[in-house]
Amino acid sequence: MKLTTSAQMRELDRQAIEDRGIPSIGLMERAAKAVAGAALELLPDRPGRCTAAVLCGAGNNGGDGIGAARHLFLKGVRVRAFLAGSYEKLTPDALEETGRLSECGVELEPFDPADPDQRRFVLGADVCVDALFGVGLSRPVAPDSAYAAAIGWMNESRGAVVAADIASGVEADTGRILGAAVRADRTVTFTLPKIGQAAGDGALYSGRVDVIDIGIPADLVCRLRCPAQTVERDFVRAALPPRRADGHKGTFGKVLVAGGAVGYTGAPYLTASAAVRGGAGLVYLGVPAAIWAVEAAKCTGAMPFPLEDRHGALSRKALEELRERVKACDVLALGPGLSREKEAAELARALLAEAQCPVVLDADGINALAGHMDVLDARRDRITVLTPHDGEFARIGGDLTGGDRVGAARNFAAAHGCVLVLKGHRTVTASPAGNVLVNTTGTSALAKGGSGDVLTGLIAALLAQGAPAVQAAAGAVWLHGRAGEVAEGRLTAYGAAPEDVVSALPEAFREILE
Template sequence: MKIFTAEQIRKGDLYTINNEPILSIQLMERAALACVNWISENCKNHRNFAVFCGNGNNGGDGFAIARMLYQKGFDVDVFINSKAKYSENANENLKELKELSGVLIKNFKDAESYRFDSRTIIIDALFGIGLSRNIEGDLKDLIDFLNQKKNIKISIDVPSGLFIDRIADENSTILKADYTLSFQLWKKGFLHPETGKYTGKVEILDINLSEEYISQTDTNDFVIDDEVVKNIFKPRNDFSHKGTFGKVTIVAGSYGKIGAAVLATQAALKTGAGLTFVHAPKCGYDILQTSCPEAMFIDGGNQKIENIELDENSVYGIGPGIGKDEKTQKALLKFLKEPSQPVVLDADALNVIAETKDGLQLIPKKSIITPHPKEFERLFGATKDSFERTDLAKKKSKELDIIIVLKDHHTQIITPEGNVFYNLTGNSGLAKGGSGDVLTGIITSFLAQKYTEEEAAILGVWFHGKAADFASIKHSKEAMLPTDVINEFGKVFEEINEKVEIKL
């Protein structure tokens, strides 16, 4: 799915209005109906809605939503600035709402004396994506007041005060929603930590914006949805053999950190690599042969990695738990000068490169690196926020001709062409040591199976997050472990195969 800027979304609305054709008030009605259908399905235990409407088209959505909710039997109170000048569509919907005797229309200041009981839901339709300045004055005070309420808050399209293409000033006022009902496409502001924290759970509602406009409009930002995964995934051919699915070598582990090697190796094995080798120190031999009997062991040293031998027929995943011992550093830097094909680099491999003069230039072209924000900073320097970090990652991906998997709540896969793919799977249960080792094994395995570098990174990150979502359901986010994530791989494969299966 594409991600558009606020300006592109505005043009998409106009294109739909002009080419469907449809009146703008009818498109607003369509958006409101989509919201009401969701609300009536998901808020059955709440009877009262307090709808706060601005004077623009977002407020127009709110007026239409209030009317439809009332017609469905809910109790609805609407709060407005009675002295405001409304947009044409908002004014038309407000007039229609006033004809309903059962809907009370109050002023914003009346909210202070309003009884917000436990069954009241607050609907935020104050400002939409067109907001271009920080909220001030009485509206700022109103949003601050609403943020103090413990009632469920649902924002329409975007939480009021949130910019979708950039970060607001540090002291800006933004409504903190529990749910955001947005239209047609994801917004960039929903996917970054500084801004996404205001959205709550995001629901993207289809309002039938022009498919022609969406397909013809260029963007470099995307979310990884089912369609993306279906287009990448390659079901197994019944006449294939182990050589069909490539050879993986996981270079991982050191004394006390053999668990990292186990996790990465198990992840490579269980994502379908044809042959898997684990290149680790001798101190981990018994553990690895016991926990990963399907993988072949390669001696990499005594208690640490002291040598890495190149097999041109294998795809290498390097870094989990290797440490930064001087001998390990020398072995890694020597190895990086040799491969003629991409490698996957994570964890201590990235830290060694960051501490080495011109270390970035040693990364083989088309390789995949998987830094978390702190590792990214060590490699490329500090940034003021995640938007700037993404911009820097795009620049470095192009300069070095590598794929950067920037790990975060919505992990980003950044390509040398300047494309950014935001992942939607995964949860906070992955915030545990070892999760990154699992991801390294997955991506290395997919790369060995002849997925392109971009495909391996996109599919690998999505797959990792999807398995984590299954694990969280079974074990909870708090209790789930990286091994639990690996144990859900089979369920993920079942789901993907079902999606791509050709049915008569």
């Protein structure tokens, strides 16, 4: 699904109102009704027995909340609406909604952070509606402001919180938290989801996001070119390479995994196992001779072979054999468990520089690039997929200080001509052309050492079978996240281990194929 920016949403509204002649108050009414509907669904009892607190700003987002207050009142809810702003600054449509609410006998009350009665009502409400700020918020909420107090009260309230369009305090374009933000249980967003609801901390503060059509013409929405989109099932299905009925093991690609060291025997094994589960026809695993016996005992579907080592890690002397092995394979997965031994890092850079096939670079393979980004830049005409977590990303020059994960991933991929998979909650995949895909699957069960190694093997397997690089990367991220959810369902987030995620991959594939 497309993810929009605040500027794009303002332009859609302008086109609908000015170019198509759609009354703005009609858009606001449909938005208000949808917000009220979500609030009604979250009430713990019949409407007549419940209370709702609606906290509004002076802009059109506040107008959505004022309208929602009226719809809740008409359903029998005892509702109070508070304005954390100036009446003089109410927009024309918000003023119209204020008048309609007043005609029902409910007045828009000035919000007073020092009023104990207001505080008791908000904290005891069965549901709160957040309509303080819309998608245009771009500066931090002042900590001593009425808005900050209103946000704090909603977060303290015993009731569920419904945000109108976006949780107040979340930056729509990045997902950054601007000083303070509402932690919504549900966000009712209009027309299209926003980047900040899918990425960064905003994804956590938004709760469940429901996308509501409020009457923006469909052709305007369809023509919109968005800077990012979420990865959904249809995308993953399209990313899966077809399986020929008359295919054999050579048909479905050959993956070479290179890595491992004494103390890091699990990582290469998990990568190779995921490549097998991901459909690769042949998977080879090159590891230091010191751990080869361990890998040979573990692996059944993959084929481990020993390489020359030094201090338990791969030696420069292993380069010649790996060169020949790479030539016979379709994809190189480089780095799982590699270690930061000097010779192992030198080996990784040499392989990356020479390999003509696609390379998936992970873990210490990524760390080996620190101070040597010219090696990556020289591969612009070849496929390279990097899979860093935030720490690894920072070591190779990625900048997350601004809190904009989507923008940082896009800038890095474009600057270095690679496909970047920035791992974390809502993993971001960025292409050299500037396309960004935000993942929608996953669980804390994946927050364990070894999970990233599974992802590396899965990306490599899809690449080996012929999937385009961006589709292979983003599709593998979705499947990996879904397999984590399946493993959690079986074993809980505490008990599910990376090898359980590998075992759950077939079920994730089945869901997509069926």
